[in-house]
Amino acid sequence: MLKALIFDVDGTLAETEELHRKAFNETFAEFGLDWAWNQALYGELLKVAGGQNRIRHFIETGQPKQAGDFVDRVAELHRHKTQTYGRLLAGGQIRLRPGIKDLILQAINKGVRLAIATSTSRINVDRLFAATLGEAVLEHFDVICCGDDVAEVKPSPQLYLLALKKLQLPPENCLAIEDSEIGLSAARSAGIPAIITVSTYCQQDDFTGAQEIMTDLVSGNFAL
Numbered sequence: 001m002l003k004a005l006i007f008d009v010d011g012t013l014a015e016t017e018e019l020h021r022k023a024f025n026e027t028f029a030e031f032g033l034d035w036a037w038n039q040a041l042y043g044e045l046l047k048v049a050g051g052q053n054r055i056r057h058f059i060e061t062g063q064p065k066q067a068g069d070f071v072d073r074v075a076e077l078h079r080h081k082t083q084t085y086g087r088l089l090a091g092g093q094i095r096l097r098p099g100i101k102d103l104i105l106q107a108i109n110k111g112v113r114l115a116i117a118t119s120t121s122r123i124n125v126d127r128l129f130a131a132t133l134g135e136a137v138l139e140h141f142d143v144i145c146c147g148d149d150v151a152e153v154k155p156s157p158q159l160y161l162l163a164l165k166k167l168q169l170p171p172e173n174c175l176a177i178e179d180s181e182i183g184l185s186a187a188r189s190a191g192i193p194a195i196i197t198v199s200t201y202c203q204q205d206d207f208t209g210a211q212e213i214m215t216d217l218v219s220g221n222f223a224l
């Protein structure tokens with residue numbers, strides 16, 4: 001029996017990745033770096049979850065100019081990027097994906113518990129809700145597990161295992177909602193069934209092991 005929905009955030013609740021990419025690029029420019037992540041490169045970098053990990057991976061594998069100067073300043077770059085992302089989000093450029101609002105309301109009405117398991121930081125979750133459904137809706141989420149809460153983000157199962165522990169539910173009573181291969185892999189490694197709503201950046205991902213793959217969560221596709 002389904003007792004809780006556990007949502008991923010970026011790509012699943014909203015198509016936020018273009019705004020993240022913009023925030024990274026604005027940050028690099030403000031630090032005087034000529035690093036610029038185009039969509040193709042960002043698509044590759046998304047295989048690494050968590051902003052700091054992503055910058056570090058880029059420095060190591062892309063060997064951009066001034067890489068040496070910034071290898072120890074990743075946390076600083078990322079803090080700036082988070083501020084920039086918050087400013088862009090507050091600018092109202094993001095809408096929730098189709099069906100998300102109704103599904104959240106349906107879950108609240110039917111007593112299906114709500115949780116979040118995301119590699120992103122808590123402030124990004126708060127700001128996304130503030131810019132869309134309103135921050136008060138987060139009070140309906142019993143459990144919110146973010147990248148700051150675990151040692152290893154997705155595809156490690158740690159975020160999902162922590163969510164299960166806090167929900168005090170076995171994995172079979174939960175359903176993860178994800179948009180990416182690394183997210184699916186994290187949920188499945190924690191034993192949680194998962195459905196995929198395909199997002200712009202993850203269309204080429206391998207979704208083997210997903211219970212269902214759908215374009216979005218509108219009621220014709222999915223209902224509680």
Ligand SMILES: [Mg+2]
Nearest residue numbers: 008010011179
């Ligand atoms: Mg995602």
